[in-house]
Amino acid sequence: MENSLKLKGLKRFLSGISKPVDLTEGTPWKVILKYALPIMFSYLLQQIYVLTDAIICGQVLTAGEVAGVNDTFPLTFIFLQFAFGCTAGFSVITAGCVGRGDAKGTRRSFAAQIYLSFAISVLLTILSIALLPWMLGIINVTPANREVYDAAYTYCLIVFIGIAAQMGYNFICSILRSIGDSVTPLVFLVISTALNVGLDLLFLVPLKMGPAGAAIATVLAQFISFIACMVYTFAKYEKLRISGDEWRVSLQSMKNHLIQGLPLGLQFSILAIGIIVMQGAVVRFDITESGIMLADTPAQNGYGAANKLINFLMAFFNGLGAAVLGYNAQNYGKGEYDRIKRGTLQSLVMMLIISFMCLGAALLMARNGWYQYIFMSADKVNDATIMYGNTFLYIDMITYPLLGFLLVTRSGVQGVCKPAYVLGAGIAELAARILICTFVPSLINGAPIDANASHLAYASVCAADPGAWIAACIVLLIPTINIIIRKRH
Numbered sequence: 001m002e003n004s005l006k007l008k009g010l011k012r013f014l015s016g017i018s019k020p021v022d023l024t025e026g027t028p029w030k031v032i033l034k035y036a037l038p039i040m041f042s043y044l045l046q047q048i049y050v051l052t053d054a055i056i057c058g059q060v061l062t063a064g065e066v067a068g069v070n071d072t073f074p075l076t077f078i079f080l081q082f083a084f085g086c087t088a089g090f091s092v093i094t095a096g097c098v099g100r101g102d103a104k105g106t107r108r109s110f111a112a113q114i115y116l117s118f119a120i121s122v123l124l125t126i127l128s129i130a131l132l133p134w135m136l137g138i139i140n141v142t143p144a145n146r147e148v149y150d151a152a153y154t155y156c157l158i159v160f161i162g163i164a165a166q167m168g169y170n171f172i173c174s175i176l177r178s179i180g181d182s183v184t185p186l187v188f189l190v191i192s193t194a195l196n197v198g199l200d201l202l203f204l205v206p207l208k209m210g211p212a213g214a215a216i217a218t219v220l221a222q223f224i225s226f227i228a229c230m231v232y233t234f235a236k237y238e239k240l241r242i243s244g245d246e247w248r249v250s251l252q253s254m255k256n257h258l259i260q261g262l263p264l265g266l267q268f269s270i271l272a273i274g275i276i277v278m279q280g281a282v283v284r285f286d287i288t289e290s291g292i293m294l295a296d297t298p299a300q301n302g303y304g305a306a307n308k309l310i311n312f313l314m315a316f317f318n319g320l321g322a323a324v325l326g327y328n329a330q331n332y333g334k335g336e337y338d339r340i341k342r343g344t345l346q347s348l349v350m351m352l353i354i355s356f357m358c359l360g361a362a363l364l365m366a367r368n369g370w371y372q373y374i375f376m377s378a379d380k381v382n383d384a385t386i387m388y389g390n391t392f393l394y395i396d397m398i399t400y401p402l403l404g405f406l407l408v409t410r411s412g413v414q415g416v417c418k419p420a421y422v423l424g425a426g427i428a429e430l431a432a433r434i435l436i437c438t439f440v441p442s443l444i445n446g447a448p449i450d451a452n453a454s455h456l457a458y459a460s461v462c463a464a465d466p467g468a469w470i471a472a473c474i475v476l477l478i479p480t481i482n483i484i485i486r487k488r489h
Contacts, residue, residue, distance in 0.1 A: 020180030023330040024099055028343035029350065032323050038182040040319030042173070045189045047312040048196075056200045057214055058376035061151070066376060067286075067297040068141070068151025069211050070304030074279045075135050075152075076159045078272030079128045083167040085268035086120055087113070087174040088322070089261030092329045092415060094178035099333025106179070107242045112249045112257050113171055120265075121167040128160040139276055140283040145293045155211040162219030168226035172233055175240065177326050184236075185229065192225030263419035267410075267426030274433035274468060279303075281437040281461045284449040285388070294451055296380070299458070302388030305375040309365060310396055313358040317400075320351055321407035328415025344412045344480075351404035362397040366390050387455070392462045399466035406469050409476040421479040425472040432471040436464040 021035045057069050090113045097105035136142070136152055143149050173185040196217055203213025233240055285299035324347050331339045365371040369386030376385075406425070413421050441449050445457040 021182070023180060023327045024334050024336055024339065028327070028339055029346035032320075032327050032343055032347055033350065035177075035180065035182050035326065036320045036323030038186040039177065039322050040316050042182070042186045042189050043315035043318045043322075044312070045186070045193045047308075047315050048193050055374055056204050057211070058374075058380065060204050061210065062147065063296050063301065063380050064145065064147035065151040065211055066380065067300045067304070068148040068153075069155050069214065070300055070307075071136075071139055071141050071148070071152045071279065071283070072155045072159070073304070073307065074139065074272060074276040075132070075156050077275060078269050079124050079160065079163060080166050081268035081272050082265040083117075083120065083124060083163065084170045085265035086261040087117060087167070087171040088325065089264035089414065089419065090116065090171075090257045091174035091178040092260045092325070092417060093257055094175060095326055095329035095415075096333030096417075098179050099330035099336075103239050104246065106239060107246045108249060108253060109257070110175055110240055111242050111247050112253050113175065115249060116254065116257055116261070117167050117171040118164075121164040124167070125160060125163045128163065129157065132156055132160065135276070139280040140287065144291070148293065148297070151211045155215045158212060158215035158219060162215075162222065165219055165223035165226055169222055169229065172226060172229045176229075176233060177322065178329070179237070179239070180326075180330070181237075182323070182326075184232065188225050188229040188232070191228070192221045195224060196221035260414075260417065260419055263423040264414055267422050270423075270426035270430045274430045274464070277433050277437050278461060278464055281441060281449070281464075282388075282458075285453055285458055286451060288451050296382070296384075298382065298384035299388045301376060301380060302372070302385035302390075303392050305372045305385070306389035306393040306396075308375055309362065309371050310393065313362060313397075314403075316354045316358060317351065317404055317407050320347060320354065321411040323347075324408055325411035325415045328412050329417075332416045340412075340416065344408065347408045347412075348405065351408050352401055355400040355404045359397045359400060362393055366393050388458065391455070391459050395459065395462040396465050399469065402466055402469040402473060406473050406476065409473070409480040413476060413479050418479055421476060425475040428471040428475045429468040432468040433464045436467050437461055 021031060023031055023035060025031070058066055061069070090109075094106055094109040094113070097103075097109055132153065136149065136156075141149055141152050176182070176184050199217035199220060200214060203209040203217050207213060209216070282299050282303045286294045286297045288294065324344065327343050327347075328340050331337075331343070369381065369390060372381045372385060372389055410422055410425060440460040440463075441453070441457040444460050445453045447453075449457060
C-alpha cells in the first residue's frame with residue numbers, strides 16, 4: 001500500500017514538472033527562464049553525446065584517429081544543423097496555433113512536420129553520403145594521411161546514415177517545446193545520454209570498434225530517444241493526437257512551414273559551412289611545406305578540444321535562444337506585442353549575465369590547458385596543443401556577449417515570422433568567415449600558411465568567429481529595433 005502511494009506521488013510529481021508552460025501569461029523573464037532551463041540542460045546533455053565520444057576516443061584511439069574524429073565535427077554539423085534549423089522553424093507555426101488556441105491547427109501542423117521531417121531526412125542522408133569524399137577534401141583531410149582520413153570517413157558515414165534519428169528527435173522536441181513542454185525532451189535525453197555512454201564504453205573498450213563504434217553508439221542512442229519520446233507524446237497529449245482528416249495537409253500549409261523552416265535550416269547550414277572554412281584553415285597549420293601532415297596534429301587536436309569545451313558552454317546560450325523563439329512565437333500568435341518587446345529586452349539582460357558566467361568558467365578551465373586532458377590522453381597534450389586550444393578559447397569566450405546578442409535577436413526575429421532576416425544574417429556570417437580565413441592569415445604571415453606559420457596568423461583564423469558574429473548582428477539590428485522594440489509588425 002505504501003509503495004503504491006509512493007508510486008502515485010511520483011507520477012503526480014513527474015506530471016507536474018512536465019506540465020506545458022503558457023508563455024503568454026506571467027512575468028516575461030520568469031516565464032522565459034522557467035521554460036529555458038530544461039532546454040539548456042537538454043543542450044548540455046546533447047553536448048555530452050559529443051563529449052563522451054571525445055573523452056573515450058581521446059583515451060583509447062591514436063592521435064591520428066582522434067584528429068580524424070575531431071575533423072568530422074563541421075561536416076556532420078552542416079547537415080545536422082540544417083535538420084535542427086528546419087524543425088525549429090516549423091515549430092513557429094505550431095507555437096502560433098497554440099498561442100491562438102487553435103487545437104485543430106496545432107495537430108495539422110504536427111502532421112505537416114511529420115511529412116516534411118521524413119522527406120528532408122531522406123534527402124539529407126543521400127546528399128551527405130554522396131558529398132562526403134569531396135567535403136573531406138575541402139578541409140584538407142585526404143588519403144595522403146590514411147589514418148586520419150579513414151577515421152574521419154568512417155565516423156561521418158555512420159552519422160550520416162543516422163541523420164533520420166537526429167532529425168526525428170529534434171522534430172519531436174520542437175513540437176513539445178512549441179506547446180510549452182520543455183521538460184519531457186530533457187527526461188528522454190537523460191535516458192538516451194546514459195545509453196550513449198554505456199554503448200561508447202562497450203564498443204570502444206572491450207569490442208575495440210574504433211571511430212565506427214563511437215558513431216554507432218551515438219546514432220543508436222539518438223534513435224531510441226526519438227522513438228521513446230514520440231510514443232510518449234502521442235500517449236500523453238491528446239491535443240497532439242492526429243486523427244481523420246487532420247492527416248490531410250494542404251500544399252499551402254506545407255509551403256507555410258517551409259517558409260519558416262528552410263531559411264532557419266539554411267542559416268544553420270551556412271553557419272556550419274563557415275565552421276568548415278575555419279576547420280580547413282586550422283588543418284593547414286599541421287601541414288608542412290612538403291605537404292605532409294604532422295604526426296601529432298597539434299593544431300587540429302588543440303583547436304578540437306577547445307571547440308568541444310566552447311560548444312558545451314554554448315548550451316546555455318542556445319537554450320535561452322530557443323526559449324525566446326518559442327516565447328515570441330506564442331505571443332505573436334496571440335497578438336501580445338508588448339510582451340514580445342519586454343521579453344526580448346529581458347532576455348538580452350539574461351544573456352549578458354550568462355556570457356560573463358561562461359567566460360569565467362572557460363578561463364578557469366584554460367589554466368595549464370587542463371580541459372585538454374578531458375578530451376585527450378596525457379601523451380597527446382603538449383605545449384603546442386595548449387597554445388592552439390587556448391588561443392581559440394580566449395578569443396571566442398571574450399567576445400561571447402556578441403554571440404549572446406546574436407542568438408537572442410535571431411531567435412526573436414524568427415519567432416515573429418521574419419525568416420528572411422535570419423537567412424540574411426547567416427549569409428553575412430558566412431561571408432565574414434570566408435573573407436577572414438582566406439585572406440587575413442596569409443597577409444599576416446607574409447606567406448602561404450603551413451606548420452611554420454606565425455601564432456598571430458593562427459589567432460586571425462580564430463578571430464573569424466567574432467568577425468562573423470559582428471556581421472550577423474549588424475544585419476539583425478534593424479529588424480530587432482523595427483519589429484520587436486518598436487512593435488512594427
